[in-house]
Amino acid sequence: MNRYEPPAALHDTATDRLAAPMGRRIDRQAPRRFQFEGTPYAGYAGDTLASALIANGRYLLSRSFKYHRPRGPLTLAGQDANTLVQLPDEPNVLADTQPLTEGLSVYGQNYAGSLDADRDMKLGALAKFMPVGFYYRAFYKPKGVWKYWEPLIRKKAGLGVFDLDADAGYHDKAYLFADVAVVGSGPAGLKAALTAADGGARVLLIEQEPELGGALTYARFATDTAPSERLLDDLVAEVEAHDNIRLLCNATCNGWFKDHYLPVIQGRRLYKVRAKACIVASGAFDQPAIFRNNDLPGIMLASAAQRLMRHYAIKPGQRAVVLTGNDDGYLAALDLVEQGVEVAALVDMRAAPNETKLGDAVEAQGIARYREHTIFEAHHAKAHHRVTGVELRPIAGRGEVGEARTDIACDVVCMSAGYMPAYQLLCQAGGKLSYCDETAQFAISGLPKRLYVAGSANGFHALDRVVHDGARAATQALRDLGHQVDVLDAPKGALEQVNYPWPMFAHPKGKEFVDFDEDLQIADIINATRHGYRDVQLVKRFSTVGMGPSQGRHSALPTARLVAAATERSVSDTGVTTARPPFAAETLAHLAGRHFDPFRQTPMHRRHVELGAHMMPAGDWQRPAYYPSRAGTLERLRCQQEEARHVREKVGIIDVSTLGGIEVRGPDAAEFINRIYTFGFLKQPIGRTRYAAMTNEQGVVIDDGVSCRLAEDHFYVTATTSGVGRVYQSMLQWNAQWRLDVDIANVTSAYAAVNVAGPLARQLLERVCTGVDLSAEAFPYLGLREGFIGEAPAYLLRVGFVGELGFELHVPSRYGEYLWDTLMEAGKDLELRPFGVEAQRLLRLEKGHVIIGQDTDGMSHPFEINMGWAVNRTKPFFVGRRAVDILHSHPPLRRLVGFRLPSTSAKPLEGHLVLEGERISGNVTSCEYSPTLDAIIGLAYAAPERGEPGQRITIRTEGGETVTADVVALPFFDPDNQRQEL
Amino acid sequence: MPHAIFTAKRTPLTPTLKADDDVVHLNGYTLAAATPDAANARRGQLDRCALLDASALPRLGLRGPNAAQALIQQGYCLPERPNTASFQPEGSLIAQLSASEFLLLGAPSLTPSPWADSEQPLRPGPGCYLLPRQDTHGWLALTGHCVAEVMAKLCGVDLSPAAFPVGGVAQTSVARINAIVINASTASRPCFYLLMDSASATYLWSVLEDAIDEFDGARLGLMDYLAIAG
The missing domain is CATH 3.30.1360.120 (Probable tRNA modification gtpase trme; domain 1)
Structure with a gap:
């Protein structure tokens, strides 16, 4: 077997960067030092943590969820879970989007021992005992055994460690308004934004990455790169200079809600965007091929390798193999060669490229080309830390390979099996995906009013067609917003063939990963269908495919294909799993940040505070509950009783502005x-x-x-x-x-x-x-x-x-x-x-006065609470008159009574039950100790026959103890009302 | 106790003044006197982002089927339709809140207002009712080129110049309380008036202080404002 052995001194420092114009994101004059797993490294401002580590030769960034397999960057765009790392105060951070800052200290997560030598990797050897859905069946029998399994599983489950003392920092929200929101600033998004803005619309352009341009910033569209580079420069310059366009970079549109209400997260702010129209130019996700060990560090999407070079000036490796099902793999191979990477092989799953000149171009570079071949297995050194070679096989049929074997040594594999439109927002809006068996691509239809899709998300991939489609979507939006505009037609001609229909090759030994997040292999998906789960939604729930952080961006398409094949249907029949918001992970701090909690204060509020009052809420109002006692303390009962006694004996003043x-x-x-x-x-x-x-x-x-x-x-x-x-x-x-x-x-x-x-x-x-x-x-x-x-x-x-x-x-x-x-x-x-x-x-309780809302509930009528005197039954009408008459004509069900207990008795609380034998006849609504009367007094609903003074009622108090209280006439104090009428 | 330096009238946001502070009286309210120096700096702050309590300026409401007629008879120029405001020649402003309700805001001026102590000059007749807006509502002013962006942090209504021109009135929710927002910008300086339940003025003030921080905003005294803009 050919195995690639890297030179010992390779990538010792961050200085091995490619020459400009590679590395558009990094500032070579601004070095940054950081640590990963306790080891010091160096990078540049503009690097992500992942790019800086790769620049230092480190590909192993994480361990997989289930089998603890070593993982390295797959997309380098924050679209996979392979780069999840632990920051000091935040777990599960994507290293390929985490900006590199000076002094950053980062660790891996989800391992036992060290990231490089994870003892839990032995779980992989037990894979056959942990088939898909095993945990639904394994841990519940015999009855009661779950409580023994649960602590073990909980210990092993989860990824990073949450710091309960961490301060999330200041997060807030803001609204943004636009006539047209454009999601994605690739060539289609840029052109759409410009066209809409030129037409007079206020445009908001939302870009997830740090700079405008999308694929124009890293991808190659032809052998000659100059036209696409000029297009990028021109479009970006025009957009940035346009008064009608507001730009939001580093901003993720995390959902689509009715009437184009878009939550957009940028930094620590959640924008709530209100747009009149929305153009989704979100692009398409590069898809991996599925073969044994396709998850090894060093195996990445072709677009990831291009991002490494153009964004960060990093050579993805020394010796590469490119596996492709479309022409973009050829272009990626040319990029690699131009940047000094030896391309050992270009493996095309097809018989020939769409553009025959591309075949000539790669061969002119001396690249060996294998047609109708695939990688059947990737090889690794003992510790699985990096791909060291691949085994090629000829393709003999759908998912089948021939016997002829070719081994090639390499330290990087670039895959481009096809594209999946970034359809999430569109599906959230009600768009329907349909699959074309001929092109092996999805198309979307049924979008709501004023929502449009453009560019590669709409199935176009040739650059001129992508740009035209962006303009077409914008003219439609302008027309629908009432602007005078000629609506452009859709790009002419058939859609380009960019998807290889079956880039999946099962291996007898398995480990061909369909879902990297959940460690799901081809057999896992097929087995799920054999358990009877024919519906792709049920397969998702049973197998957990697509439920990890990458939310099916790379697993939805192969899963749909596998389920369709296993159930003898087409992908159009099976569909794909539902895409729900949020599009990307969002923190609770974003949702909770800067909440508003209104309060109202009376004009005297400042005086209460100056006096040291203990304030209490009364609806929105802040009211003084009590003021400090003479002793200077704030004990509720003492203060309450002192203040009440003072009113009875001298004079008091209470702020009732809240009335x-x-x-x-x-x-x-x-x-x-x-x-x-x-x-x-x-x-x-x-x-x-x-x-x-x-x-x-x-x-x-x-x-x-x-x-x-x-x-x-x-x-x-x-x-x-x-x-x-x-x-x-x-x-x-x-x-x-x-x-x-x-x-x-x-x-x-x-x-x-x-x-x-x-x-x-x-x-x-x-x-x-x-x-x-x-x-x-x-x-x-x-x-x-x-x-x-x-x-x-x-x-x-x-x-x-x-x-x-x-x-x-x-x-x-x-x-x-x-x-x-x-x-x-x-x-x-x-x-x-x-x-x-x-x-x-x-x-007021001493006077027997009722507080509406405290001593009454949703059924209290005037006669029940002894307020018949306040009802004028001689007048012809008042609101509720008819109902009051009816209620009064019926036998009473309960009555609000005053009760009294000795001061030494257990004190009932509001809400405590009044009992009539075993039956609940009412409840306490108010109860206090009265220093004036030296007794516990209260109001309670009781059976009507207990309503007269001299009766007794039984109240169940705290702890279940019952007390028997005397029903007394109201008011408790000053029955002749002489004091208030002085 | 520092109470003695205050007059009887106080705004919901009456500041804490020290006995030796320079104070002035405007419309019966005690206010901190304008700081004599750094007028340019204050002007710059107003242009950039400033928040001030304008509650000492006079305001009142008029409502009823005959309210419009009563105002016209008094010589006022009314807005063309509800949810718009019109500036009066002497600097006051009338906002039309519904077909039959008007809010009158006195001129931001050092000249004592005729409304300050009495609403009688309006002589409401039958079908025309005065509303005590001096007491029901606090009045804040937000100035500077970022006013729309500040408000976007608090309010779900688009208050950008394109959607909310000068003279626009929005009766809406700001930071979860009801508020009237009026675009009272001049040619040289964007300015929003915010009128809210006077009991909620302290709350909204604190919310706005937080919101303007991002824009290098600062509080400004009313007298400072009037010295520059009045």
Whole structure:
């Protein structure tokens, strides 16, 4: 056997680069040092990690998933899993797209021992005991055995190691808008972008690689390279200079969603592109041939070898064999020779090239040509680290070889078996792939409106036709966008034959890899069909073909062919596996990056923070839950009880700016309010407030507040903090039907409000309020006045939510902070103290006041929660009236009751169940310890027969313990309401 | 406590001022005085990317079937259709938000506005209702050549000059809250006004600060802005 033995000193440093113009991506003046597996190396800025390692003679970059076979670059374009490596803080990074940076330290992954000597490689010897789908059947019997297998399998599964402490860094999102988005900047994409931009469209050109040009930057299109080089220079210069074109390089369009909504990842940003039309010029993926050991390091696609030379100025090897099923292999062989690589053989699976001159050209270079031959097996040294030679056989039939054997030594094999269009985005959009048995190629049809395909993704490969097709797609887009343009015809003539129909040659010893990611061989796919999986989608799920990082870019076509043959159908019948977004791997950081979490703050927010309040969310609002206790601590119960006691004994102030506010103005304002709320409002006097409960059409109480009549035709109504949006929406919706002459305005943010509550409240207000007689006689409970607090115009409402003498002051929000400052300053000697939401909840509970949403649920009607008094049943209509009547006529199912427990009892929590024997009869909705009453008090739904004072209810508390509580009359405190009406 | 230096009116983003800071009063609000030097640098910042709180400038809303007529009678020039705005000769701006709703934004000017303390000059009659936009809405301004790109980080509506010309009004979602975006650019300087729920002004300010960072953006005081642009 011929085996290639490289010279000992080969590729010792990064200085063995080809001369310019090779190496368009690297900056030879900017060396970069890095480490791989602890060994120092050098490369250049512009290198990828993989190119720099290859420049240093290192092809083995990773180990395969299942058999731990050594792997090296296959595509050099980030389209395969052979270059997955471990960065310090990120696993599974593609070395062929990872830019080389100074000081980068990288390791291989998925090995036991070292990358070069992986002990797990012995798994390959057990391959025949691990056929496709074996793990679906092997580890579940006998019953219970999985728990023993699972730790072992989990240890072996997976690739890199995730650093849980890693900081992903700042990621964000942004929208981009375009008339035409062009995906791919190869010759078709460049021409499409230029044509569309010249036609007046705003164009976004998205390119996955660092520079424009696509295949023009690395591939060879003819023996004479000058025309394609000029075309590249001209197109790129025009595109870069065009005002109508925005360029995004290093950007991956990761999906197509309805109406041309395209997620595009560039660096740490996810762009959400909105385009009116989209041209996919994504190119085609070079396809590997399938033969024994086709995965050895040093065996790569012909395009990968060309990328090494033109992008990075690297000789792929010293002695090459080119295996081809199309003319591009000939062109690649010419490239290799021109760059000093000895091409030991050009192995053409066909009888002759399409372009006969190419055969003459390679022979003129002294390259031995083998026609209708294939590589049957690749050879390697003991450790499999690099291909050392190939065994050629003549092709005797589809997938069959003859006996004559030729061995050729080499250190690199370049394959070009055909092309698969990069159809992923198009299929995501609903495009249908059809296979032509004659050309062995796919075509796509059925694309949605304003989505176009161009270039090699559309089946064209000759450069002039590719360029023409790009222009054709752009003219179609322009026309469909309403521009005046003559639409070009499609390139004329039959499609070029670029695919060899059956580049797969089974070997008796196997290891002919169809799917490199999942270590799947020809027999694995065929065996899957023998298990009865005829559908290619089921074959995928059973065998996992196409489910690895490269997502079937190189395995979909051979799998379709193998399944079709094994099931005696055509590839048109079997189709290929579905392509779903994302096109390429995307990080969670991209999806999660820079999320928006809106919050709302009252005009007094800064003061709460200055006072050290513990803030809590209330919907979008940030509210003070409680302020530090006298001891300076922030213990919830202590603070709550101190604040509540202070309100009962002196005076407190709470920021209630979050209360909803709605103004209803106009001649029909009273009629409107009367229809919306359950009480009667037609006769509500000006200068008075009235409790307002709102039911929906099902009779369920959905909100409450206070109606303030400011004028005959002007109401200001409050709503709950979380409910005002719904109330406002509901009001607009109803009046769309009623057509009453009113204006309805949500003025929640227009007013800042505080509740001044406690026995000293009036005394405090008398110091700051002008324009209002604050005496009990002149301004009684439920009264409404307009006056001033200092300089601020204010509505003053006599309210009693917390059961003390109280004034709610509403001022334009621009005066909110001033209102707070004024009151705090004036109340110093009265020991005025702010109180938070927690104290307010306790105080209102002592008064038995219901909080809608906390003490009610989606079924609570007014009579169930003892609010029958708030329903005017003499008026002809209010929203929900009919339902309330019906509900009230039925026997009650439950009732909201007040209960009381000794202070030493276990304290029920909100949500704890009320039991009637074994039956659940209700639940606790509110419960607190009341320092005023020295008892635990609460509200709960209970069976109706337990609703009267003197009854007892059983509550199951934390840990399952039950307590028996006394049902008591409400309110718990100040039953005659003397305090609030002072 | 530094409260004493403030007037009674405060914007949602009233800055923390020290007792010895130079302050001025505009429309009843206390603002940091314009910094006397480096006007060119500030002008450059405005051209590049700047964010400022314009909430001390007057604004109000007018709505109802007779709102348009009321404004015309007052001598205002109305936009041609909803979601557009028209500049008034004295520098104020009227944005039409629907067939029967208008938003009036006072001129960015050092001259105290007649709307500052009273909305009565508009004398709304029947079928015409004043809306308290001075209090319901905060007003931010974003200036510089990158305004559309900044907004593209926050808003799903195309606000590029081609799609959103001067005088355009977008009532949309910005960073997940409702906002009115108005293209108030001049011939020499792109400028967007953003009006949002005043309780959300702090939130949107923080979001915008983050967004402009990429464009070398900076905060600018309203008085500095008015000294240059007013």
